Amino acid sequence: MQHDSLIPWSRRQALLGGLAALGARMVAAAADAPSVRILFLGNSYSALNRLPAVVGELMLSSGMLAPHIGSYLQEAHTLADHAADAAALSLLKKGAEDGKPWDVLVVQEQSILSAVAAVNPAARQLMNSGLAKLVAAAREANPQMLIVNLQVWARHESLWKKQSPDALSTGRDANEAHARIRLANVNTVSAALQQNPGMRILVSPVGDFWRLVHAVHPALALHAADGSHPDLLGSLLAGLVIVGTIGGREVMEHTTWRGECPFDEVERVKKVLLDHPEVFKAAGK
Numbered sequence: 001m002q003h004d005s006l007i008p009w010s011r012r013q014a015l016l017g018g019l020a021a022l023g024a025r026m027v028a029a030a031a032d033a034p035s036v037r038i039l040f041l042g043n044s045y046s047a048l049n050r051l052p053a054v055v056g057e058l059m060l061s062s063g064m065l066a067p068h069i070g071s072y073l074q075e076a077h078t079l080a081d082h083a084a085d086a087a088a089l090s091l092l093k094k095g096a097e098d099g100k101p102w103d104v105l106v107v108q109e110q111s112i113l114s115a116v117a118a119v120n121p122a123a124r125q126l127m128n129s130g131l132a133k134l135v136a137a138a139r140e141a142n143p144q145m146l147i148v149n150l151q152v153w154a155r156h157e158s159l160w161k162k163q164s165p166d167a168l169s170t171g172r173d174a175n176e177a178h179a180r181i182r183l184a185n186v187n188t189v190s191a192a193l194q195q196n197p198g199m200r201i202l203v204s205p206v207g208d209f210w211r212l213v214h215a216v217h218p219a220l221a222l223h224a225a226d227g228s229h230p231d232l233l234g235s236l237l238a239g240l241v242i243v244g245t246i247g248g249r250e251v252m253e254h255t256t257w258r259g260e261c262p263f264d265e266v267e268r269v270k271k272v273l274l275d276h277p278e279v280f281k282a283a284g285k
Helices: 017-026 051-062 079-083 086-094 111-116 121-141 165-170 174-195 206-216 232-247 249-254 263-275 277-282
Strands: 035-042 066-073 104-108 146-150 200-204
Touching (some): 035 051, 035 086, 035 232, 051 066, 051 232, 066 086, 079 086, 086 121, 111 174, 121 146, 146 174, 165 174, 174 206, 200 232, 206 232, 206 263, 232 249, 232 263, 249 263
Parallel strands (some): 035 066, 035 104, 146 200
């Protein structure tokens, strides 16, 4: 299986990259805002534009949650790679910088595997075993931990016109790629729940909303120039969906942070998310 054509970035990603950005502002958070400790395990899709820090900034701006963010992001890593990575497992076991266990684990599967797993038994087994092992490790660290499985997005339709091998490996077109990604995430969460009964595992429907926002506002640039990774607005969209998955509609609605994205573009994305709660309700089904 081929890995993504990656935008260059440092493999030595800081384990707690988001903490440096957020720590100084934690003291300014509302005194009664509950803390939420979130660890991200992912690859370049999460590393580009610093998605963990984006989620932290969004939560902090809502005034409703005080985030503690940790991340371990390695180029092209699958969930199975993370499940076999001593550094990732050590960080999961260690907990947040305040010494308390993580409340939430956000995991992001490799993008091609996310689609191929829907139709290839070997790929399905790799994806299923990776998530199941991470859920089991999370249960040992904190039996009450929420696991958020980030559903990635399909590549830009232009890559099929260019006959990109990576795009073609995920489906005949962007619609089929999205359908495969969605099915694979439903299947892998179902398998993980069977092996770890009682654990809380949610699919965060980033890919579903990505497709919907692109359909409603096709001029908005969600993909980076490579047609695979997220542009700034794509990362903000992903961050908002993850915030909604973890904190609910009210937290997402009260966010004000937009980073370097134009205000009107952020408002259009946010309106689509808020206008379609059924996408959240159908996630993982």
